[in-house]
Structures are given as C-alpha cells and as structure tokens.
Amino acid sequence: MRKRAAALVLCLLLMLQITAPSVRAEQSVYFVAVGSNVLPLTDATMPFWSGGYLYISSSIFTGVVWSAVGISHVPANARQPLILYSGEDRSLIFNLDKPYAEDPQGNTYYPGAVVRNGNVFVPASVVASYFGLQYSLIPNVEHGYLVWLRQPGYGLSDEEFATAATYPMASSYAQYLKSKESAQQTTPTPSVPEQDEEETPAVNGKNVYLCLKAGENTAQLLDVLDNAGxxxxxxxxxxxxxxxxxxxxxxxxxxxxxxxxxxxxxxxxVTQQLHEGNEALWRAACTKTRLAYLENADSADLQAAQEDGFRCIYPDLDRGSYSLSGTAQAEALLERITDRRGSVMVWLGENVSAGGLNAFLDLAQEAEDRCLAVTETT
Known part of the structure; x- marks a missing residue:
C-alpha cells in the first residue's frame, strides 16, 4: 500500500511538471520537502550550514508537516524553550542558551538550536535521527539543493523524488523571486559607493568526513587543514x-x-579505555567526546561501547592500509570518493603526510568537495 501511494504521488507530480513555470536563476537556494510536500521558499526559513551541520527552521513543524511526519512544535519564548514533539512520549527540548538538546530522560543531543534573524533553527540530522525519519540532502536540483524529510519506507529514491518535485520547486522558486522583487520595489535602496563584492563560490561537491589517527605529525596536519579552511x-x-x-x-x-x-x-x-580517554580529554581541554574508533575489537566490545553511550564510527571508505604521501595517492583517494554516492566518511589512519593531505585538499576543493569533521550525529 505504501509503495502504491508513493507511485501515485510520483505520477501526480510528474503530470504537474509538464506545465512547470519558467523562472530565471537568481541564486542557489535550499528547498525543503517533507513527505510529498514542497514547502514555501523564503529567506527567513531558508536552511543553512553552520559548524558542519545543516539547520532547518523549527517553524515548519506544523500543518502539512505535522500530517506528513507527525512532528509539531511549541515555539520558544522568554519563559520556555523550543520543544519538538511527536505523540506523548517523544520530545526534544532546545534551550536556546545551551549547545545541545535534551529529551525528557535528560539525554543530550548535539548540537542544539541556532537563532538566526529572530528565527529558531534546528539541526536536520539530529531531528531526523531522534524521531526516526529519513533525511536526504539532494544536490544539483534546479536552482540549488533539496532537503527532504520523510517517514521510512517512502517508496521513492532521492533521484525519483527530485524529478517528481520539479514543478512544485519551480513554482515555489517563482513565488520566491516574485516576493523578493516586490520587496525591492517597495523598499528604497540606499545609495552606497560601488565596491567589489566578495563572491561566494557555488558548492556542488560531496561532504567528505576525514578521520585520522593522531600521532607524531598531527601538528603539521592541523597546519595544512587550518590553512585550507x-x-x-x-x-x-x-x-x-x-x-x-x-x-x-x-x-x-x-x-x-x-x-x-x-x-x-x-x-x-573497552569502556575503561573510553572513560579514561574522556578523563584525559577533560583535563586537557575541558571537553568530552562520544566518538570512538575501535581497533582489534569484537562485537561484544562494540556493543559495550554503544550501550555506554559512545558513537563508534563505521567508515564508508577504509584507507588506513594505504599511504597518503603525494599527488598520486591524493588523486587515487579522490577517485575512490567520487565513485561513491552521497557523503563519504573516510578512515585515513596514520599513514598521512602533510604534503599528501595538502595535495588531497587542493584536489577536493577543485572538485568543490567539503572536508568536514565527524560529529556525534553525522
């Protein structure tokens, strides 16, 4: 039944696509779709990236979104935090003065909410993970990107849904341009001296999560990463x-x-090592982590770590047995990454030189890939 409903949605959207309005490209934008609904496009609720996380507006969790995924919200005010909830027993509480969210049992989820232009935004990956939703960031749609939240087992692939949603996105984009043009006509533009604007490059590549083993050359690797941004x-x-x-x-x-x-x-x-590691990290930097990489471990070790609240990473691409010391190795690594769909988590281990990492970052930036740090909810 669920597949039949998804097929019906696909057919309806494709029929509408035939008469899709023509609009001129103004800028790269982020559309948001929840279930089969493409939401209105506005600057006030436009998703954005911060600290390696994609944030979406909490205000969307009402109306058709509630119907599609069963999540609603209680807006934040001076006396209460933002609350996202589903049913009676699932809720995420975002205190705006804390860098994390909490559930009713006191468990914490990083990162927390961000206030931007008076609107509260929440990390899409955290919300999707907590409420059991599927979450996709679909690149290369007309005019930008498509953020898609839906219940599991929706029945359409990312590509199929993006194709079917072409007309709703085009219509939403046309309304978006129209509202911006109306605002420009009614708002006088102040006269300012002409100056060169800093151009923000378009981002069309992959998210590449680099995982390295700290060692003797870590300082040099940090220099390379920081110089490359x-x-x-x-x-x-x-x-x-x-x-x-x-x-x-x-x-x-x-x-x-x-x-x-x-x-x-x-x-x-395993758990003794993890707790000792956090004790050392706290003494050094006044912070703790839930990220772990287990070597020479079995399933019982993995289960013990997870039950203790740690997130053990599973790289999509394990290059720990290969060296990354020059341009040839950097090209081979980028080729392996390019062959994979979507975001890629790469384990590089300790066989990485500063020169090899620098060569890879140069190639990745040419490919418009973004090298990011793994987080506890990536």
Missing part, C-alpha cells in the same frame, strides 16, 4: 590524550573533533 576528526590513543594537551586544545578551538582510539587487545576493557 577544512576540518577533520582526530582519533587519539590514551597516551596521546594524556600527553598532548596543547594539540587537543588546538583541535577543539579550531573546529576539529576529537575521538578516542580504543584497542580491543589492551588489558583494560
């Missing part, structure tokens, strides 16, 4: 966590993420 995640042994406080503080301050590297063959249990 890119981010990565460093997974650190207990020895590194206890002895390299300056580097840990630098990682945290510059937007990279720190994870704990655990050895399943160590005499200490």
């Amino acid at each position: 890119e981010k990565a995640s460093f997974f650190c042994s207990l020895e590194f966590l206890w002895t390299q406080g300056d580097l840990l503080r630098r990682m945290s301050a510059s937007g990279h993420t720190v994870g704990i590297l655990v050895d399943g063959e160590d005499s200490r249990s």
Whole structure:
C-alpha cells in the first residue's frame, strides 16, 4: 500500500511538471520537502550550514508537516524553550542558551538550536535521527539543493523524488523571486559607493568526513587543514590524550573533533579505555567526546561501547592500509570518493603526510568537495 501511494504521488507530480513555470536563476537556494510536500521558499526559513551541520527552521513543524511526519512544535519564548514533539512520549527540548538538546530522560543531543534573524533553527540530522525519519540532502536540483524529510519506507529514491518535485520547486522558486522583487520595489535602496563584492563560490561537491589517527605529525596536519579552511576528526590513543594537551586544545578551538582510539587487545576493557580517554580529554581541554574508533575489537566490545553511550564510527571508505604521501595517492583517494554516492566518511589512519593531505585538499576543493569533521550525529 505504501509503495502504491508513493507511485501515485510520483505520477501526480510528474503530470504537474509538464506545465512547470519558467523562472530565471537568481541564486542557489535550499528547498525543503517533507513527505510529498514542497514547502514555501523564503529567506527567513531558508536552511543553512553552520559548524558542519545543516539547520532547518523549527517553524515548519506544523500543518502539512505535522500530517506528513507527525512532528509539531511549541515555539520558544522568554519563559520556555523550543520543544519538538511527536505523540506523548517523544520530545526534544532546545534551550536556546545551551549547545545541545535534551529529551525528557535528560539525554543530550548535539548540537542544539541556532537563532538566526529572530528565527529558531534546528539541526536536520539530529531531528531526523531522534524521531526516526529519513533525511536526504539532494544536490544539483534546479536552482540549488533539496532537503527532504520523510517517514521510512517512502517508496521513492532521492533521484525519483527530485524529478517528481520539479514543478512544485519551480513554482515555489517563482513565488520566491516574485516576493523578493516586490520587496525591492517597495523598499528604497540606499545609495552606497560601488565596491567589489566578495563572491561566494557555488558548492556542488560531496561532504567528505576525514578521520585520522593522531600521532607524531598531527601538528603539521592541523597546519595544512587550518590553512585550507577544512576540518577533520582526530582519533587519539590514551597516551596521546594524556600527553598532548596543547594539540587537543588546538583541535577543539579550531573546529576539529576529537575521538578516542580504543584497542580491543589492551588489558583494560573497552569502556575503561573510553572513560579514561574522556578523563584525559577533560583535563586537557575541558571537553568530552562520544566518538570512538575501535581497533582489534569484537562485537561484544562494540556493543559495550554503544550501550555506554559512545558513537563508534563505521567508515564508508577504509584507507588506513594505504599511504597518503603525494599527488598520486591524493588523486587515487579522490577517485575512490567520487565513485561513491552521497557523503563519504573516510578512515585515513596514520599513514598521512602533510604534503599528501595538502595535495588531497587542493584536489577536493577543485572538485568543490567539503572536508568536514565527524560529529556525534553525522
């Protein structure tokens, strides 16, 4: 029945597409669709990226969105936080003065809400994960990108839905341009001296989550990443966590993420290593992490770590046994990444030189790929 309904939606949208309005391209935008509904496009509710997360407006969780995914919201005000809820037992509480959200049991979810131009935005990945939704960021649609939230088992692939939604997006974009033009006509433009505007490059590539093993050349790798304006995640042994406080503080301050590297063959249990690692990280940088990478571990170790609240990463591409030391290796890595669809999490391990990483970042930027740090909800 669910597949039949999805097919019906596809047919209806494709019929509407035949008469899609023609609009001129003004800028790259982010459309939002929930279920089969493409929502109105406005600057006030436009999704945006911050700290490696895509944020969506909390105000969309009403009306057709409530009908499609069963999530509604209680707006934030001076006396209460923003609350997203589904039914009686599932709710996320966003205190605007805290960098995380909480559920009724006191569990925390990072990151929290962001206030922008008076509107409260929430991280799409956190909301989708907590409420059991599927979430896609579909690139290369007409005029920009499509953020799509829906219940699991919707019945259409990202490509099929984007094709079917061509007309609703074109109609929404036409209304968006019309409202902007009306606003420009009614609002006098102040006279200002002409100046060169900083051009924001279009972003059409992949999100590449780089995961490295911290070691002797970590400082040089951080120099390369910071000079390129890119981010990565460093997974650190207990020895590194206890002895390299300056580097840990630098990682945290510059937007990279720190994870704990655990050895399943160590005499200490996995959970003992994780808690000791967080104790060392707290002493060094006044922060803790739930990210972990387990080496030489079995399924019982993995289960113990997850039950203790840690997020063990599973790379899409494991290049730990390969070196990244020059242009040839960088080209081979980028080719492997390009062959994969969607975002890619890459484990590079410790066989990475500063020159090799710099060559890869140059190639990735040419391909308009974004190198990001893994987060606890990526």
